[in-house]
Amino acid sequence: MDTTPTPPMADTAEARRYNRIRRWLGMADAFVGFALLVVLLVTGWTGELRDWSYHLGGQRYFLAVFLYVLMFSLIMKALSGPLEFYGYRVERRYHLSNQKLGAWLWDELKGWLLGLALGAVFVELIYAIIRIAPQRWWMIAWAVFIGLFLLIVQLAPVVLFPIFYKIEPLNNDELRERLTRLGQRAGTRVRGVYEWKLSEKSKKANAALMGIGRTRRIVLADTLLQNYTGDEIEAVLAHELGHHVRRHILKSILTQVAITLFGFWLINQVLRFALGHDWFPSLDPRLYDFANLPLIILVATVLGFLLMPAMNALSRRHEREADLYAWENIPAVGAFVTAMTKLADQNLAERTPSRFVEWFFESHPSIQKRIAAAEAWARNRQPAS
Numbered sequence: 011m012d013t014t015p016t017p018p019m020a021d022t023a024e025a026r027r028y029n030r031i032r033r034w035l036g037m038a039d040a041f042v043g044f045a046l047l048v049v050l051l052v053t054g055w056t057g058e059l060r061d062w063s064y065h066l067g068g069q070r071y072f073l074a075v076f077l078y079v080l081m082f083s084l085i086m087k088a089l090s091g092p093l094e095f096y097g098y099r100v101e102r103r104y105h106l107s108n109q110k111l112g113a114w115l116w117d118e119l120k121g122w123l124l125g126l127a128l129g130a131v132f133v134e135l136i137y138a139i140i141r142i143a144p145q146r147w148w149m150i151a152w153a154v155f156i157g158l159f160l161l162i163v164q165l166a167p168v169v170l171f172p173i174f175y176k177i178e179p180l181n182n183d184e185l186r187e188r189l190t191r192l193g194q195r196a197g198t199r200v201r202g203v204y205e206w207k208l209s210e211k212s213k214k215a216n217a218a219l220m221g222i223g224r225t226r227r228i229v230l231a232d233t234l235l236q237n238y239t240g241d242e243i244e245a246v247l248a249h250e251l252g253h254h255v256r257r258h259i260l261k262s263i264l265t266q267v268a269i270t271l272f273g274f275w276l277i278n279q280v281l282r283f284a285l286g287h288d289w290f291p292s293l294d295p296r297l298y299d300f301a302n303l304p305l306i307i308l309v310a311t312v313l314g315f316l317l318m319p320a321m322n323a324l325s326r327r328h329e330r331e332a333d334l335y336a337w338e339n340i341p342a343v344g345a346f347v348t349a350m351t352k353l354a355d356q357n358l359a360e361r362t363p364s365r366f367v368e369w370f371f372e373s374h375p376s377i378q379k380r381i382a383a384a385e386a387w388a389r390n391r392q393p394a395s
């Protein structure tokens with residue numbers, strides 16, 4: 011095999027601009043959310059929102075909690091909606107989206123309703139637990155959160171994902187055969203490979219490993235299946251199989267378990283400190299006053315933001331492991347390299363983001379690094395001839 015390193019390709023101005031806009035949009039969205047939480051707390055408007063909720067809910071506590079979550083979520087959507095619409099326009103402008111405005115709005119509505127339903131269930135549970143066990147609520151809430159989280163990970167591929175995308179078992183004997191062979195060599199078996207009908211919405215290509223237990227599966231976007239050779243698709247399949255074999259979903263879940271335990275402990279500490287020192291006069295000192303919800307979300311948001319580089323570093327490590335697994339299990343890394351090159355072009359990815367951008371924002375190593383690592387691996391394995 012030819013192992014001359016692929017020369018680094020400079021990113022086009024278009025790719026740089028597109029990725030810069032996307033990062034700014036992400037940060038603006040996070041800032042808007044952060045600002046809303048701070049404003050609600052500092053102005054005391056969260057207290058007024060709570061009073062309206064009681065009034066509209068006929069003084070019934072759990073109905074009032076729901077109405078509070080509903081109003082909060084409407085305000086949040088009103089603020090972030092324009093940014094999301096701009097994000098949609100950007101995808102259209104860079105010819106990465108096929109979606110008509112109506113279909114996009116329909117997806118937005120479904121996403122908002124799903125978020126509201128999940129958020130409302132969880133917030134109701136938190137305040138029910140606070141009322142029952144005001145001292146140890148944070149530990150119980152953490153256990154309940156983990157239970158719900160596992161349920162969502164399991165149901166995601168069969169219930170949540172199909173709300174937005176059509177997905178069906180892969181109808182391609184040659185590819186199924188290749189996956190079976192890959193799995194046999196690894197002594198493992200993935201229950202299913204599914205075709206993800208991404209092309210009706212997007213021109214980008216993607217693949218993923220999803221689910222736990224019986225819902226574990228590999229999904230391949232039809233945009234990938236249409237434009238890549240059998241060898242290239244096998245390289246992508248081998249990468250996803252690598253995530254499965256190296257138990258990356260389990261490892262990510264265990265990381266979440268540890269971080270959320272710390273998170274709930276921290277929320278309890280901050281709540282008690284802030285209420286004890288009367289930081290926000292509109293909040294009742296009793297913990298079950300749901301007007302303190304913005305403070306709970308604020309602590310969780312700040313913690314999530316601070317941990318982002320660490321979480322992304324863990325994810326990049328998983329990606330490197332899955333890549334190594336792929337190179338070891340495909341006939342030649344050339345197909346991996348061309349698949350990566352095609353993916354970068356098709357998705358308008360930055361091949362060489364700045365070091366800061368990669369460290370802070372990226373869940374995958376840059377395409378340039380992945381290609382260079384694959385070629386270095388192939389050179390080291392083959393004695394020079």
Ligand SMILES: [Zn+2]
Nearest residue numbers: 249253329332
């Ligand atoms: Zn991966």
